[in-house]
Amino acid sequence: MFGRKVKLRILFISLALVTLVLTVFLILKSLEENVVYFQSPSEIKSLTELTSKKIRVGGMVKKNSININSEKVSFIITDFKNEINVTYSGVLPNLFEEEKGVVAEGYLKDRSFFSATKILAKHDENYMPPEVKEALKEN
Incomplete structure (x- = not known):
């Protein structure tokens, strides 16, 4: 044919x-x-089951929560409704400080403890990631 x-x-x-x-x-x-999705501390508290995948947690660094040891840095990320404790080993960005926006990438140990592998704070002092702004507006 x-x-x-x-x-x-x-x-x-x-x-x-x-x-x-x-x-x-x-x-x-x-x-x-x-692909790694951003989650606020309130979203993590409401999770039905914990995952072992890499996630991002974002919010504000709570005032007077930064504790720097020789090997680890621990601090608290808050969305002014819930909080999550974060530990990190490594070099912190220069703009990382209390009461500033931060996004931590890593693994969730439980609903209140997060082990970060990377801290994302590459912005000037007036900038806040859009996800953090939206999460703060919701709360």
Whole structure:
């Protein structure tokens, strides 16, 4: 029914579409592993089950909560409704201080304890991440 040229074109277009779909699927699957969602302390308190995946916790650093030891830094992140204790080993950003916005990336130990692997505070003193602003407005 179809000529040889038409069959080759159909085969080529089919292979190109399959390759495109497979490529898009693999890209989305690899990005899924790297996506980390922001959560406020209130959202963490209301979790039904704890996960072992990497998450981000954001809010304000509570006043008089920073405790710096030689190996670890501990502080409290608050959204003025709930709080979560955070420990971190590493170099803190220069702009990290009390009563400033912060986002900590790491792993949740329980609903009130968070072990951070990265502290994100790369902003000037007037900037607050949009997620933190929204979470504070809700509370």
